[in-house]
Amino acid sequence: MNLPLLLAAVELEDDDATLELLYDATADDLAGDDAVALLAAAARAGRQRVVDYLVVWDVDVTRPWDDGVDPVTWAAENGRYWVLQALLSRSRDPLSSDSPHRRALRIAQEALASGVGAASEPPPAHRAVITALEAELGIHRSPDELMARALVHADPDHDDWFTSVFHLGRRTSRETFDWALEAAQDASDLDRRRFGLDTMGYLAIAFSFDVEQENDAELPFAREAEDFLRPLLDSEQDPRTLATAIAAYSSYSSSDTVAAILAHARHTDPRVRAGVSTFLHTNTAKHEEALAALMHLTDDSTPTIRTNALGKLATSALDTPELRAVFAAHLADPYFDARLEAAAGLALRDDERGLSALDKIRSGIKNMNSPGWGRLSDMHHLLRVRAKTVETTTQGH
Missing domain, CATH: 1.25.10.10 (Leucine-rich Repeat Variant)
Structure with a gap:
């Protein structure tokens, strides 16, 4: 394993080159000091794909890095959501009293309370870490609390937002759907409306795994979702919200969605055009x-x-x-x-x-x-x- 070349590829943020170089690594390579050094460099550089690959191939995530830092502690303290997810993915018993999940949750809560990294850009994702770990440990927060975590930064591209939406979207119940629909209808608060729409979209994905796998199978609450979303495709002025509405409508609708989204193929915002290119056929x-x-x-x-x-x-x-x-x-x-x-x-x-x-x-x-x-x-x-x-x-x- 050529560590200097691998570290150079990580520094250049070239995940493809890094993974190509790793392909010929042996079990001995991945059990050695160089693999741990590479894991540390990839984690600190935020190279999620590389971290995932190394963890899947059993690089030891419990070994301290060369400066004595514990990997799980570092990721939780710095709010590195995806890195921590990878590091914990091979942990066998998250519910045990001494599990790294419980330790990471405590560390992330303490870091959030003390404001660690609050001024950095992008802000650390301590709330995402806390939300994911709580769910893993069977602690379920209310939809309002999860939304409040997402709206601290109010950035749909931030991990705090994604993690709240993702875990709400797994709660496939009438109660969660009604909550999301109500939030999506709130014309007084754009961020709340965006979050509600996003949650509706994630619910549709989860519903699709619950229904029988038939081409004409209708998702739960599909009629209500379509009745709300279809007019939105013609009236919504905010591009980010429109893109989310296109994705949600296309996920719920069992009829021809093409007619509803065709008008936006030449939209000035690339996020809207991306939605059209994804669902158009x-x-x-x-x-x-x-x-x-x-x-x-x-x-x-x-x-x-x-x-x-x-x-x-x-x-x-x-x-x-x-x-x-x-x-x-x-x-x-x-x-x-x-x-x-x-x-x-x-x-x-x-x-x-x-x-x-x-x-x-x-x-x-x-x-x-x-x-x-x-x-x-x-x-x-x-x-x-x-x-x-x-x-x-x-x-x-």
């Missing part, structure tokens, strides 16, 4: 309009939006010269994932340009930790299935 009565919107989104200035749109088009049943031209144009896209979707779109249509581009991408992949490895595997599976289908059809004739 061409298998709809609004086929032509959806196709035009996705074609437009393939040229979006935000790379992930382009990638979403190209991915939706790549796996659609459509095949036109105009669509192939769009894919061909993005074979030189500066964003790797967009290039991969464009290549896949052509390859799935037996276009040699796509097949050649996929081969080139594959030649640059070093191992299963390389960028694109998973998606490339998916594409080759689809190509094999398609080839077998064509062969069977040909033999049948």
Whole structure:
């Protein structure tokens, strides 16, 4: 294991390079001092993917770092939510009296009370740590208290917000749904309204695991959710709230959601366009309009939006010269994932340009930790299935 190279990759915040370098690490490597040093560097740099990888491969999270710091203590005290989640993920008995979970909870509570890191940017996520650990230990706070924790910073991208919404969203009850709907209807408080909408969306995800896995299965409270959310898609002026409403409506609605979100494909805010690119598809009565919107989104200035749109088009049943031209144009896209979707779109249509581009991408992949490895595997599976289908059809004739 080349520790200097790994530390340099962590310092550059290049998780892909770090994980590629780690692929050949042996069990002895990961049990040694270098692995602990790497874990410390990744944790302090906030490189969650790297920390997760090291913990999964059994790097010892109980060993103090070279300056004598205990990893769990450091993460809890500094409000590093995701790092702490990874460090505690292999703990076998969180309910024991001396568990690291209980110790981390106490440390996070003390750090929050003393204002540790309050002036840093972004602020530490002590409340997220406390919420997650309390849930793990069977301590369930009221929806109002969890929302109050999220609204201290009132930032939907902050871990305090996410953790409160996530744990509320797991409470799949009429009581929680009614609470979220009431909060989402509060026109006097934008932050409270956003939080309520976000909770409704997370509830929909949890409800989907509870209902029978049938295409026409309706989620609990879906009618009430749709009745509230559908008009919001036409009237909401705040972009962040609109993006959340699009996600929530698309999660609850069992009917065609495309017509409801098409109007926002050219919205000025990228968060709204991202929502549209995520939920828009061409298998709809609004086929032509959806196709035009996705074609437009393939040229979006935000790379992930382009990638979403190209991915939706790549796996659609459509095949036109105009669509192939769009894919061909993005074979030189500066964003790797967009290039991969464009290549896949052509390859799935037996276009040699796509097949050649996929081969080139594959030649640059070093191992299963390389960028694109998973998606490339998916594409080759689809190509094999398609080839077998064509062969069977040909033999049948």
